[in-house]
Amino acid sequence: MEPRPRSFYILAAVFGLFLLFLYGPTITIAILSFQGPEGGLTFPMRGVSLHWFRDLFQEQAVGDIWGAFGRSLLLGLLVMVTTVTVSVMGGLAFRKRFAGSALLFQLVVASLVIPSILVSLGVGLIFSQAGLPVHWASSGFGAQLTWTLPFGLLIMFAVFNRFNPAYEEAARDQGASAWQTIRHVVLPIIAPSLIGVALFGFTLSYDEFARTLLTAGSYNTLPLEIYGMTTNVTTPVIFALGTLTTVFSFAVIGVFLVTVWVLGRRRARAGSDAGKGV
Structure with missing residues (x-):
């Protein structure tokens, strides 16, 4: 086996x-969340x-953590379903050119750079x-869809x-x-990609x-509740909240990955059974 070049190690x-740099802050928060009852917001840890x-x-005493979590969860599910549905419809529509398709595409992408x-x-x-109410389930929902x-x-x-x-x-x-x-044909074939779109929609929301x-x-x-708590909460409970939300995010990603794996196994098994039948 040839030795690796120096550039590889660099x-x-x-x-x-x-x-x-990417995960250091998250790891730091996770460590500090396990402090003892007398712990503070900085190192060294106290128990x-x-x-x-x-x-x-x-x-x-400060913050509505679980109410905010429920709102984020519901909003994420609404955004996920809407994103998947509209994305599939848009993908089917753009398979053929139509009047204004180029302009519409540019308008869609423009929202990413604004x-x-x-x-x-x-x-x-x-x-x-x-005159419409500014509410997380209406205006917030629309803003997140952009x-x-x-x-x-x-x-x-x-x-x-x-x-x-x-x-x-x-x-x-x-x-x-x-x-x-x-x-029965298109959606089953593109199902793994739909799961990816759903994952994007939920996690981004x-x-x-x-x-x-x-x-x-x-x-x-x-996210807004956590931001508000940073100016009032002076105990590691906010670190514990950050750790749990991070674990929840990774759990969601894990569920989607397992779903993709199961679909892949089923498709492979179906292809194998069809080959044996022939």
Whole structure:
């Protein structure tokens, strides 16, 4: 085996430093969340315990943690479902050119480069001027879609760009209607990509701050609640909250990855069974 060049070790060290920079703050928060009852917000640690995790489930003098978590969870699910649905519809529509398709595509992508705080301000003003309530489930929902939909559409554009239309033609030759072709042929084939879009939609919504800041109204989502608590909470309970939300995020990602793996196994098994039948 040939020895690795020096450049390999240099690049590996740079990559390691990048990972440390990326995950170092999260690891620090996780460590500090396990302090003892007399612990503070900085090192050195004062004991080791689960005290602050237990305290997190008690009624807090400052902040509505679990109410904010419920709102973020519900909003994330709404954004996820909407993002998947609209992205699939948009991907199907853009398979053929139509009048204004180029302009529409540019408008969709433009929302990614517009500063998030300006989007938040604009959506909040529109709802306010129209006499509509500024609420996390209405204006906040709309503002977050300007962030998640472009990602979902771009993924679907890439998926359908590689999609083999022969599968649809075969289904139509067998007498399937347009809806039956989409339901029984197209959607099962692109299912792993749909899970990816769903994951993007949920996670981007769950931790979105800037676009929700001026559109959530009187009730905070979890990121806004945590931000508000940083000016009032002076105990490691906020670190415990950060650790739990991080674990929750990784758990969601894990569930989606397992789902993709199961779908892949089922597809492989179905292909194997079909081959044996032939």
